[in-house]
Amino acid sequence: MRVVHSPHEVYALVDFERRNGNRVGLVPTMGALHAGHISLVQQAKLQSDIVATTIFVNPTQFGPKEDFSKYPRTLESDLEKLDSVGCDIVFVPNSEQVYAPEHSTYVEPPKVANRWEGEIRPGHYRGVTTIVLKLFMMVPAQVAFFGRKDYQQVAVIRAMVEDLNLPIQIVTCDTIREPDGLAMSSRNRYLNDSERSRALSLSRALKAANSMVEEGCHNVADIENEMTKILLNAPVDSIDYARIVDGDTLEPLSEVTSPAVAIIAARLGTTRLIDNSILC
Ligand code: PAF
Numbered sequence: 146m147r148v149v150h151s152p153h154e155v156y157a158l159v160d161f162e163r164r165n166g167n168r169v170g171l172v173p174t175m176g177a178l179h180a181g182h183i184s185l186v187q188q189a190k191l192q193s194d195i196v197a198t199t200i201f202v203n204p205t206q207f208g209p210k211e212d213f214s215k216y217p218r219t220l221e222s223d224l225e226k227l228d229s230v231g232c233d234i235v236f237v238p239n240s241e242q243v244y245a246p247e248h249s250t251y252v253e254p255p256k257v258a259n260r261w262e263g264e265i266r267p268g269h270y271r272g273v274t275t276i277v278l279k280l281f282m283m284v285p286a287q288v289a290f291f292g293r294k295d296y297q298q299v300a301v302i303r304a305m306v307e308d309l310n311l312p313i314q315i316v317t318c319d320t321i322r323e324p325d326g327l328a329m330s331s332r333n334r335y336l337n338d339s340e341r342s343r344a345l346s347l348s349r350a351l352k353a354a355n356s357m358v359e360e361g362c363h364n365v366a367d368i369e370n371e372m373t374k375i376l377l378n379a380p381v382d383s384i385d386y387a388r389i390v391d392g393d394t395l396e397p398l399s400e401v402t403s404p405a406v407a408i409i410a411a412r413l414g415t416t417r418l419i420d421n422s423i424l425c
Pocket of ligand 1: 173174175201203206273276277295298
């Protein structure tokens with residue numbers, strides 16, 4: 146496994162592989178790798194010849210009051226995990242190599258970024274689209290892998306790729322869960338025991354939404370009420386949203402019609418968790 150710090154070096158490496166006829170798969174991450182990230186690398190191994198993972202805690206996608214400085218940084222164990230699953234290239238740039246001190250160019254996010262995370266975390270998706278485009282330029286892979294746990298993020302990246310005619314395929318991979326249902330997230334490590342057990346209400350609420358739809362309920366208000374009830378019973382400390390939305394546009398629905406997805410963001414103590422489930 147090659148660990149590369151320079152953007153020029155990673156570009157040259159990937160370019161070389163492509164010239165040799167290899168398909169390069171990219172897994173962008175912010176490190177603090179868990180089984181969800183590792184499953185992206187495994188999926189990338191299945192669908193490409195060479196896998197490049199990037200580790201970069203991107204400052205521009207964190208708000209001023211968010212957890213950028215305390216975001217977990219676990220490079221040594223990240224590298225061990227990547228090596229053990231056969232990752233070929235790891236790109237670990239430092240901040241100045243990605244954002245020059247005088248940088249002032251950003252990617253305006255697409256419309257699908259406006260609601261939900263976009264509303265609650267102003268500037269977040271501008272940071273995501275900017276870094277993801279920059280990573281696509283620095284690591285010119287043919288295919289990139291993202292987790293469905295960040296449902297809106299994948300929708301934003303797919304729209305950017307289409308709107309900007311970027312020559313890269315996007316593959317969305319399933320959310321990986323703990324045996325008790327908690328979606329894997331680098332932020333789970335912030336949870337104390339009480340918060341961890343109350344956090345299970347997110348996956349429980351999503352399961353309930355799925356069951357209601359399976360049993361024939363199409364009334365969005367009824368399903369959203371049930372999800373909210375489950376979250377408040379846990380209780381979570383606050384709910385940012387627990388909604389049923391159109392799976393493509395992320396606009397609210399009043400009737401469950403395909404594609405529909407249930408999305409939740411809630412806080413446990415100082416930790417904010419998101420989760421989602423495709424309903425139909
Ligand atoms: O999902 C993430 O970890 C980040 O948002 C990403 C896509 C690596 C961009 O920094």
